[in-house]
Amino acid sequence: MVTPYHTAAREKRAAERDSDERNASAGNVLPIATEVQAHHHHHHHPPAPKSWFPIREEGESGRSGIHPWHFLRIVFRSSSLASRLVNVLWPVVPAAIAVRYAAPHQDLAIFILAYIAMVPCANLVGFAGQNLAKKVPHVLGVLAETTFGSLVEIIMFIVLVKQYDPESSVDNTQVIRAAILGSILATMLLCLGFCFIAAGFKREETHFSEIVSEAGSGLLLTAGFGLAVPTAFFNALYGRYDTEELRRKTLEISRSTAVLLIIAYLVYVFFQMRTHHGIYDAIFEADAERDDDKHKELRSHRLTMIESIIALAVGIALVTIIAITLVEKIHFVVEERGISDAFVGLIMIPLVEKAAEHLTAVDEAYDNQMNIALSAVLGSTLQTALLNGPLVVIVGWGLDKPMGFNFESFDLIMLILAILTVGNFLRDQKSNYLEGVLCVIVYVAIGVAAAHYPNPHALHEAFPTTTPATSTGSEGAHH
8 A cells, every 4th residue: 555655755766767866665665666757757756556555656557447559559668678679579469369260271371370370379377467567576477477378389289188088190199299398498508508698798707595496496497307207207118007997097196296297386486475584585685686786677658457457358369269269270280291290299389488587587687687587497397397298188187178187208208307407507606608608409309309209199190009109199099
């Protein structure tokens, strides 16, 4: 709630708009600043609306309500140069929707347009989430930003599960399983690699907090172990047990594992938000003070709370429409164009659904906020492994779809090796551009292998007596 003290402080800052000093607030309540310097130099803005918590200085918009023209201008300018370049793709969004209904048989054109259109839509969700995150305390803000960024992924996974057809030659659950691991790999290797490279442009070495890296590395290993249990169970008994019964038991284990992984994620959130909140908040506050663009960001235009919520709602609606369009045409690129399930799931889907998160994290690393960037990268990775992936299994359970964690052996081996590689890079609490380049190289190598990986149903037709590696399709599904 905005107190009379905060109102007086805001009026004082409006009168002394050339000063960068922050007013001290009573107790532990952060001061509320305005963007008077950034907005029309001689205009007086009305006080910001009251809220349940004091809005952080970097999240204060200095406005209230909705201002359509101002809203569109802020959204298009976005938060970084990369995001602004992505916004150039907005004309593709209506084009993709129009072609879907006007020429539904133009499968390749629809897939390409929908694939490209997903990027600006995801960027809008990420930008709106970023604006909301800046209005709340640091730890909650980092968690909220990661969660909003993952909405695109959750929507994509649920659409894939809902459109699962056991009679189709393209197994959507196989694509989802590959996409779960692909999302983890894209964030953990590609995004982290570019963060290290971006930070290395300005400084020889970048240091980060031990608690951020150690907690993240430990949870990554736990997540990798949990995801591997159903596959290990299936492969250990394959050929020595009734196949259909084995698939049924593996599906039950997957559902139990999903519940356990969600519990692990909730404990992780409790660890960050409650018992160790002070430590994380101090780390993120220090990072915010080191931000190379801090003064520019304080002067930049921001969305109001209502505008942020509207932008988030519009972004989610567009992402859902584009995701449905994209999923409808996956069977075409797999069957007609010969692209493997593994490549679609491991590489293609994660790249578009995670684009906004990756751009934000790399921008933070470039601005010398490596702890915030690393928390975003590891937080997004853990959210996929411990929440989004398990949530899709639970949703599939509710929809009576055979969605489980019975992964392809190739995918799982790549995941475990990637976790070990990244854990080794994080161990010394410092990074450089060399480690970033190595992470990107590992990701590209996995992508090349995925592009040449044959579809499971094709292997089954060519070799009826399959091995466990080629029989890890949908548990209980028809082959």
